[in-house]
Amino acid sequence: MNGLIMAGQLLLGLSLLVILHELGHFLAARAFGIKVEKFYLFFDAWGFKLFSFKKGDVEYGVGWLPLGGYVKIAGMIDESMDTEQMAQPAQPWEFRSKPAWQRLIVMLGGIIVNVIVGVIIFWMLTFKYGQNYTVNGKLTYGISVGNIGKEIGLKNGDRILAINGNKLIRFEDAISSKVLFDGAQLTILRGNQTLYVSVPDTILNKISKNEKDNFIAPRYRMQSIEKVVVPDPSVDEQSFIGKILDKLFGRKFEKPLYPAYSAGIKPGDSILTVNGKPVTFFDQFKDEVSANKNKKVTIVALRKGKEITFNPIVNSDGTIGVGPNFKLPESAHIDYGFAESLPIGANMAWSTFLDNAKGIGKMITGKLSARNISSPVGIAKAYGSNFDWVKFWTLTGLISMALAFMNLLPIPGLDGGHVVFLLIEMVQRKPVSEKVLERAQIVGFVILICLMVFAFGNDILKSFGK
Structure with a gap:
């Protein structure tokens, strides 16, 4: 369906x-x-x-x-x-x-x-x-940085102040084409120190192979587990066609695993530590879990005021099958009149046209994979x-x-x-x-x-x- x-x-x-x-x-x-x-x-x-x-x-x-x-x-x-x-x-x-x-x-x-x-x-x-956007100035905990962001010198907790010297108002602009296509210089506040990080114009080639949050995303404080992935009997076994395709493409089918569910983790549990390391923020939890692929990890969580220890085995993709509950960053909304919406819509359309042109140009020059x-x-x-x-x-x-x-x-x-x-x-x-x-x-x-x-x-x- x-x-x-x-x-x-x-x-x-x-x-x-x-x-x-x-x-x-x-x-x-x-x-x-x-x-x-x-x-x-x-x-x-x-x-x-x-x-x-x-x-x-x-x-x-x-x-x-x-x-x-x-x-x-x-x-x-x-x-x-x-x-x-x-x-x-x-x-x-x-x-x-x-x-x-x-x-x-x-x-x-x-x-x-x-x-x-x-x-x-x-x-x-x-x-x-209208338009919704994440208020960059309200990101109290700064940004969460993925592997690609770390490669260019960004760190968890950094706060982006400006792009090419222009104050960053909307966080979404930091992951827009003006940064990912053209490269940019980010002004960063790290603690009390102001730093400058250059984004190479080839970064889109790496990001396109992953999700955008593998670059940067707003940083979320860890609260509790909202969702635990459970087995679905209807898809637990691979289909006959799937087996044939896997054989043709040389991929061995792996039955889906449900580590968190099997270990006894439940929605509402508040995770305190992973392998003895405190996890205040979700990126800390994700980094520690993904660093232990196919290994057993020790997770201490709080359930109804009582600490409980779990020992799930992390999947090969670096996950254990949980969805966190966290407070979303503050957002703003702007409404526009009929006439004033026209130039904004035209600019969005023109930007899309230019992005296509830039993408083809990068493919021709080898900066973006075909x-x-x-x-x-x-x-x-x-x-x-x-x-x-x-x-x-x-x-x-x-x-x-x-x-x-x-x-x-x-x-x-x-x-x-x-x-x-x-x-x-x-x-x-x-x-x-x-x-x-x-x-x-x-x-x-x-x-x-x-x-x-x-x-x-x-x-x-x-x-x-x-």
Whole structure:
């Protein structure tokens, strides 16, 4: 059921964005009197489709291959590779008969709509829900530092005062793209000493392999255990398919362990020490437990005023299966009016667009691994197994801006590839030959298929911890 919910959200979000993207091409073509023959959600590869209908001179339908969508514009070399039509004399209502500037607008129509959709989504989310943020000045205990943060010189309990000399008001800015993509200098207060820590511009490559809290997070004071993971008989045994996949990928299946539950730890217990070391803060507890993977640890906890000793064996991932109860840091909320939400939403959309550009740039220069490219499988996981409208629209807005950027890339077959050839035509004052366009389309198709296979491979390997 969880998989169906994730897939359903992905299908809904991508379908909306694909339809709107293709609508941008469609409306621009119609505005210049260009004939559109087909408007499809998903591809009707090899002539197979789920359903279709014709209205006017346009065939509308849904294909069976959920890898995007398309509009077939008359007189244009595209993914349909309709060479028969191109062999006929050009007609005044065809794409190739129109001025280059009109064809350029048609090609940019989908990208422009994706940008507008992204801006509108972030605008409406800001207007409806405002913004919440963690007040950095109220982090009494400073920050909790993961392995990656420790590598660059940060320590548990440090307080971040500024980023590149600018006072840090919102803690979330310390784990935003302005730090993770561009690198930054953090002004740190450690005890009574002010220090400066440089964040390398390659840090995102390490963080992308872990969770953000493996870098820095607000520091929480340890209170009591809120949750203890207990065995679930329905998933305790591995499925037949799981065994086959594990064998294919060389991973030995390990039956899930429940150390805390087995040792007798219960919700409400207050942990005092681990292996004789006091654990005032959650990061101290986590560090001491994770340092003893596959080993027995001695935990002393307080239950109804009485000290009790437990001896769980830590899992291979450095956990014992407990969820702590701690007081969340103080947060602030800001509401915005309809008009003042617009520039904030536009800035969020533009920042997302720039982050995509920076990410691709870092991959090209080797500062970020291409293993971070995700397929629809990875995107579906991001939506999650619970339907949340705010999360749904936030992710859909992010994807809309990502689609705008990806389609702008100068790869034949994408809108950006067509734009490049149109710009060449405008500079040299004559169109690029149809043979070149046809071959470029084939090359672009091969590139896109390879990227898609690579992305799916990434997500499959990630699901097996590789």
